[in-house]
Amino acid sequence: MKTIPHRHHAAGKRKIRQRLDRPVTSPSPEPVFTASNIHYEVADKTRAIAPGGIGAMQLVVRKLGLAEAIDERLHLLKFHFPYHESDHVLNFAYNALCNGTCLDDIELRRNDAVFLDALGADRIPDPTTAGDFCRRFTPADVETLQDVFDQTRVKVWREQPPEFFDEAVLDVDGTLVATGAGCKQGVDIAYDGTWGYHPLIISLANTGEVLSIVNRPGNRPSHEGAAEQLDLAILLCRQAGFRRVYLRGDTDFTQTKQLDAWDAEGVTFLFGIDAMPNLKAIAEDLPASDWAELQRPPQYQAQGEPRRRPEKVKDRIVRERGYKTLTRVREDVAVVAYRPTACQRTYRLVIVRQRIAVEEGQVRLFDEVRYRFYLTNDRKAAGRELVFKANDRCDQENLIAQLKGGAHALRAAVDNLVSNWAFMVMTSLAWNLKAWFALSVPEHPRHKAAHRAQKRRLLRMEFKRFVNAIVLMPCQIVRGGRRLIYRLLSWNEWQGVFLRVVHALRC
Numbered sequence: 001m002k003t004i005p006h007r008h009h010a011a012g013k014r015k016i017r018q019r020l021d022r023p024v025t026s027p028s029p030e031p032v033f034t035a036s037n038i039h040y041e042v043a044d045k046t047r048a049i050a051p052g053g054i055g056a057m058q059l060v061v062r063k064l065g066l067a068e069a070i071d072e073r074l075h076l077l078k079f080h081f082p083y084h085e086s087d088h089v090l091n092f093a094y095n096a097l098c099n100g101t102c103l104d105d106i107e108l109r110r111n112d113a114v115f116l117d118a119l120g121a122d123r124i125p126d127p128t129t130a131g132d133f134c135r136r137f138t139p140a141d142v143e144t145l146q147d148v149f150d151q152t153r154v155k156v157w158r159e160q161p162p163e164f165f166d167e168a169v170l171d172v173d174g175t176l177v178a179t180g181a182g183c184k185q186g187v188d189i190a191y192d193g194t195w196g197y198h199p200l201i202i203s204l205a206n207t208g209e210v211l212s213i214v215n216r217p218g219n220r221p222s223h224e225g226a227a228e229q230l231d232l233a234i235l236l237c238r239q240a241g242f243r244r245v246y247l248r249g250d251t252d253f254t255q256t257k258q259l260d261a262w263d264a265e266g267v268t269f270l271f272g273i274d275a276m277p278n279l280k281a282i283a284e285d286l287p288a289s290d291w292a293e294l295q296r297p298p299q300y301q302a303q304g305e306p307r308r309r310p311e312k313v314k315d316r317i318v319r320e321r322g323y324k325t326l327t328r329v330r331e332d333v334a335v336v337a338y339r340p341t342a343c344q345r346t347y348r349l350v351i352v353r354q355r356i357a358v359e360e361g362q363v364r365l366f367d368e369v370r371y372r373f374y375l376t377n378d379r380k381a382a383g384r385e386l387v388f389k390a391n392d393r394c395d396q397e398n399l400i401a402q403l404k405g406g407a408h409a410l411r412a413a414v415d416n417l418v419s420n421w422a423f424m425v426m427t428s429l430a431w432n433l434k435a436w437f438a439l440s441v442p443e444h445p446r447h448k449a450a451h452r453a454q455k456r457r458l459l460r461m462e463f464k465r466f467v468n469a470i471v472l473m474p475c476q477i478v479r480g481g482r483r484l485i486y487r488l489l490s491w492n493e494w495q496g497v498f499l500r501v502v503h504a505l506r507c
Contacts, residue, residue, distance in 0.1 A: 009499065012491030047114045048489060051098045052475025055118060055486045056498065057433055059505040060440065061090065064155050069148045076136040083125055088133040089145070089426050091125050096407045096430035097471050103127040103413055118477045120484065134414045137422040145425055146212060149432065153209060154240045156436045161443070168242040169205035170233050171396040172249045174198055174222035175404075177420075179412035186417025188219040197412060199424060200225060202233050203399055205248070205392070207459055209435045210403070210428045211236065215421035222252035234267055244268065246378075248393040254375055256342040263345055263377045270376040270390055273349075279338075283351045283371050286334055294331040294352065294384060322361040329367065330355045333383040338375070350374040350386045406463030407431045434466050435459060441497060442504045454497050469494045 061067055067086035074085045095106050106127045109115050116123065125133065157164065178196040179187060187196055198220050202212040212229050226249070234245050247262065247269040254271040262269055273279070318325055331354050338349035352372040358365045374390050381389070403409045409427035412420050438458035443451040458466070469492060476487040488495065 009491070009496045012495065013493070016491065046476060047117070047478075048474060048476045049112065049114050049118055050474055051115070051471050052118075052473040052486050052488065053471035053498065054094060054097060054115075055475070055484075056437065056502050056505070057094065057097055057471070058119060059502060060433060060436055063505050064152045064436070066090075066148070066152050069151060070145070073144055073148055074141065076133070076141060082122070083129075087121075088125055088130065089429065091130060092423070092426035093429040093433060094119075096409065096427050097433065097467060099467055099472070101408045102411075103130055106130055114477050117479070118475075118484070118486070131414055131419075134419040134422045134426075135416070137418055139418055139421075142418065142422050142425055145422070149425075149429065150211070150236050153211075153432065153436070154236075156439050157240050160439060164206070165241045165243055167206075167244040167246055168237040168240075169246045169248065170202060170211070170230065170237070171205050171393050172200070172202050172226050172230060172247070172253050173396050173400065174200050174216075174252070175400050175410065176218065177404075177410050177412055181412065184412055184415055184417075184420070186215075186217050186420075187412070188217040190218040194218060197417070197420060198222070199410060199421075200229060201396075201400060201403075202226075202229050203396055204233075204237075205395065207435050207439065208399055209432050210399075213421070213424050213428060215417055215424060217417065223255055226253055227255050227258045234262075234265075246270070248390065250393070256340040259340070259347065259375075259377070260343050260345050263347075268376070268378050270374060270378060270386060270393075272390065273373045273375045275371050275373055279349070279351075279373050280371055282336060282338070282349070283334070283353065283373075286336065286351075290334045290336070291332040291353065292334070292383065294333045294387060296331070296388075319359075319361055324365075325359045326368075327357045327359065328354055329357050333387055335383040335386075340375070345377075347375055347377050348379060348386075350376060350383050350390075352387055402463045403428060403431060431463060434461075434463065437470070437501060440501050440504060442500055458497070470498055473498065 067084075067090065070086040070089055071084050074089075076085055077083070091106060095103075095109065098105075098109060100106065100108075104127050106124070110124050110126055176190050176192075176194045176196060176198055178194050180195070181187070182195075189195055190198060196218045198216045198218045200212070200214040200216060200222070201210065203210050211233050214225055214229060216224060230247060234247075237245050245267045247267060249271045251272040251274045254273045259269065315325070331352060334351045334353070336349050336351065337346050339346040350373070352374075354370045354372070356368045356370060358368055374386060376386055378386060400410070404411075407427060407430045409424050409431065411423070411427075413423050414420050438455055438461075441451060441455040441458065443455070458470075461469070473492070473495070474489040476485075476489055478485040478487055
């Protein structure tokens, strides 16, 4: 069998296209699901697993030397009977990559002999041992583990084309992790009554990687510790070779005491700022000539022939029942100079004025004016561009949703603040492995545009879709000739990309 069976992939694609594109010339007399007389048998010799793509994830780990780096720097176990620190860390990540949603799902893989053979393991830690490993962490140990991940991601970044290092966009946000347990150390009540934790998350918008997670009690403010973590992320990006660093955050992260230092270091920032009375006064006093209408591009470009739009049932019901509705009529943008009280330097204040129509039923009551403010030291971009770049920060909300509902990393699975922090960091490695796999897609000069598009699609792919497309590839596991062979048993549209990445990792 060839390393990259191009003919096999092309044949699989051709067969499925012939099947799906077969014209339907007459009504079918019966439904398409017609299987009957189904029997199950147990295979005596054939040994296979559903998550066959886990071998590719192991190749990523091996090529980057992640396991060796973890064992070299993280020392939590006095003896290795038989597990090392890297075995525990990868156990959390692989559980998430195999559709595991909780610690108990580790037991499914632990009792699958073929899965163990596929990873060359006699055994893996059980859920109880995994929870005990989380409780061994101190805050310094968690930071050490994140440092190891940072050293590893730099190796991936170095394989990227030169334009990758033009600019690193760092997003920062906090999110609430709710728990119904009343005995978990470190939990507290958040501003909205949520009982749980309030982790801080810093991510790289270019690739969607999670650069830092810091777990905090639920009652801590969003900005607490953000400046220190951003400084570490800036240092990481500059050491990796990024030529510019751009910081983005919402109104909770406009820490004016830090802005002068970042500006002096050549770091560009764009933060939301609260609509304080003095800022509203500045906006209301601006002459009409300073405002320009903000035209937003269409959210979706229709493909093919235009179709008749369906009725907006929700709007009709709201109006019929006399509820108030808010409709944005117009947006304008202006940029002025502004110096915050805690700063010695003057920056640009981007003001967005929204005119909103307030209606009740079929009656338009009045027009309301609202303002949004952004503070930046980006002195070149136009106001319209800055507004769109600030709005793009909302994509981090999608990343956080993937960490919560996809990888199930943001959970209070253990018993205290630090152990849950360790759980979050180790499980979020699954999301970073997805990004590192995508960044490993080779770009051949002849098909550079197509391969780069594939890389972007993998980076933007939801975690569950990535698991279904890349990891859940049924494979027969065969040992022989000092080789561990994963023999693919099915075909999907991502198999060609998958095999090219595996070939690149092996080479």
